[in-house]
Amino acid sequence: MIKYVIDKNIEILRNNGWKLDRLPHDVLLCREFNLELINRYPSMFEYVDDSLKNDEEFAFAVVQKDDLMFKRLNESLRSNYKIAKLAIDLDVYNYMYASGEIKNDRKIAMKLLEDYPTFFRYCGELLKDDYNLVLKMVKEDGNALEYASDRLKMDRKIVSAAIGQCGTALRYAPAFADDEKMVLKAVRNRGCAFQYASDRLKADDKFIAKAIKANAGSVLYFARKDDYDTKENKEACKKIAKKQNVDYFVHFTNIRNLRSILKYGIQTRAELDTGFYGQNYFVTDESRLDNMRNTISLSVTMPNTKMFYMKRKEIDANWCVLRMKADTVLDHNCYFFSNNAAKKEYNEDFCGIARDRRNSYYDFMSMFDFNKNCVPSGRAYNVQAEVMCGERIPRSEIDSIVFRDEEYAELFRNDLKRYGIETVVDENYFC
16 A cells, blocks of 8 residues: 555544544555554554454564554464564563563573563563572572572572572562571671561570671661651751752643542552542553552652653653642652662662651752752752652642643643642643
């Protein structure tokens, strides 16, 4: 089918509300037409005829044009070696969406793990029970023990290798929590591993003395017990925000979520996943690698431009930015990160402090450049810095919503006015 005919038929669809029944049947079955349609509008893949959706050659061509389409294929095609290998070669993250058969393929896994060892978590169950592979992985990263089979988590040599590389991997081997030698080895590597010892050992004064001797850092587990969830701490955070000229914390979302937000407020991912409110929602961050699903991710003054740009490029849709007054948000239980909260530097096993304990004004202070050498007023030092709000933000606390253009602002202007929310049009939020 020539390009002119393809363009003409796509135009017909656009002008008729994307109703496929407006096109001739032979066009709907045309590979070239459907490939171009999906290339321009990925969401249309859902409506492609089943005869094409289940066709190996067509699926291969779709992935070849856009590897992000791999996760939309049915399981049978995601288990096709040729298609899966192509998708993974184009983008390693497609390994996450491959079927179990592909994930148990040793050849694909070994090639992938050489450069991306953290992808061991996505390997199939057969590979997670492979003694030699698991031993290799835990020697490189002790935390890989988390994804090993239950059988291998009971193996002394493998667990010893894991805690020798990263002491807090002991948490994934509870069978050894009461083993004095193994716990001391873990504590020697990371002092905070002491918390994963058995209750018996943690109550044994002699053992505690040995642990402290092995690594004085083990006291970290006991040291940070101050309660920062206090009014004084929150007031200190507000003073910092004022000093840094931080008026707003912001949260970007797909416009499709806006009706729900105006009804229920901004909810945590954990709340949404309960289905209690019964509404459908559009997922912005499917993986939530920070493991803080009971929080709402906010940025300081302006969105995380790196993440926001990536999401807008990945998801063909319209977006908006919700602004909340900083003082209002800081009355909630908040956690502060001077970089992306999913970063390894915030893993408890790496630094000895759990993510949900980063709620002090010291943590908030670390987000800013007090010398103001290179950061605009009101901004965090790192554009990826995050304030994680641990509670639902009600509609009444949304101060304003920023749109990219007047067209979408106009759709919501009256509703927002009724709720006392300001409508703002500003392209600077969408850089």
